[in-house]
Amino acid sequence: MAEQQLIGALEAGGTKMVCATGYADGMVLECEQIATTTPQETVEAVNAWFANKGIAALGIGAFGPTAVNPASPQYGKILETPKTAWRYFDLLGTIQNELDIPCGYDTDVNVACLGEVTFGCAQGLTDVAYLTIGTGVGAGVLSGGQLVHGMMHPEAGHILVTRDPRDTIGEHSGCPFHDNCLEGLIAGPGVKKRWGGKSAGEMADDPEAMDLLAGYLAQALMTFILCYAPQKIVIGGGVADHTPIVPLARKKCAEMLNGYIVTPEVNDIDTYIVNSLEGKQGIMGCLALGAQALQ
């Protein structure tokens, strides 16, 4: 029975690898963090951690960009990342060859979305957008019951937003590619650039600062509602967890939509746009993905 078999979970992030074992019902048994250094050193440590655990399958949520379509010749490789040592590293292959068990592989944000859909506040829904706002902004999306991949995977953290005239961040934002994208204006680096090194959490008591961030988030929420028609939007990440921007953005988003979208979901916006499972959705989503790989 798949539910009784031990499953491995790997959240492969740019700064740390979270390794865990657990079960298909989302229960985590053991959990350990390994620093992300060079690909070889890091993956060797990851493989060693999992080697004698007796796991029957592994679910991997990887930092992007990465190839998540099993039909792609690049499947399981990290793509054009600014972390040059990791470019074109075969993350999935290097792990699967060593552990020799079925592995599921997707982006960290798609896996977090799966975690919310399987165990969290989006249980049983077919169309869900998961957004994380931390050192970067990423979106995982479930559409018609399937995680969205497309030609690569969504990179919706980089959608353009309109600059608030009050914004003092300067010409360049926190994103090296785009001066006016969501990530550049609300993720960690942009926030620190704007407020002299202070984090969003440190600015949480400043109403004007929160109003500024919430306005950018509201623009993005409107775009996600119009593009994905999700049944629920779940928001995680440090910037969202340590500030009041989610409730502020909800209100602003409803004002911007201006009555255009009339659905039971949007009409109940406080349960439509919600905060996430306190950081556990990623590792629990990896367990769900690992359990799927067993089938």
Place this chain on the structure above:
Amino acid sequence: MAEQQLIGALEAGGTKMVCATGYADGMVLECEQIATTTPQETVEAVNAWFANKGIAALGIGAFGPTAVNPASPQYGKILETPKTAWRYFDLLGTIQNELDIPCGYDTDVNVACLGEVTFGCAQGLTDVAYLTIGTGVGAGVLSGGQLVHGMMHPEAGHILVTRDPRDTIGEHSGCPFHDNCLEGLIAGPGVKKRWGGKSAGEMADDPEAMDLLAGYLAQALMTFILCYAPQKIVIGGGVADHTPIVPLARKKCAEMLNGYIVTPEVNDIDTYIVNSLEGKQGIMGCLALGAQALQ
């Protein structure tokens, strides 16, 4: 054999109903337009047209907002449209009860997307965004081989864009809901408001006008690429067909992305963002949807 059976196709638009018969291979046999007036009068004429054609199934692409999820209690009804006489009219039910054959039902833009995927330039792809720019802006989306519905259906014509400082349209755009949405700034009513009643086609020789429209379109294309990760974007509708904005927007979109998305598709942007099947994708998509309903 499904392919030999005659199939009905109905593009149910806000100003006209295009009724056709044809085959699952996309061949159109007969085609006639009926003006859209009151729901009762219009649907009676539509039903009368199809009544003695001997069609085995019907595919309907309807104007929105409309309920396209078969599990919804509102399935097949028009929703909160500005055309008040049509609000909550049971379009699908009124037709299916009379004709008594299997019917497929989706939005006009999703059906046009299906037409491009089945017969047009997006054949065989699994992730495609179809955008029409005419009297309004609408988007139909295929994700992982399925047309996107979600809580209702995408309404991506209304995503916000950043105003070009050169724009003389004034405070209010052509959209009664949003002063800065794509539809309000590039669809027919906004274009006419800005340029003293002139259409986009009449402005097609004015480079600054075309540059303005293309800049808005490019912002939207960037959003669609980042949100949907489509394998191809197909653009139809009068504004796109009668102006050079698609080629202009392609260039601008590549500049805005600024090398962030590196895929074979985006690298070949001239075949990635393309004009559509000259207005036939809607009715051919209805045939494809009707053929699916037979299965």
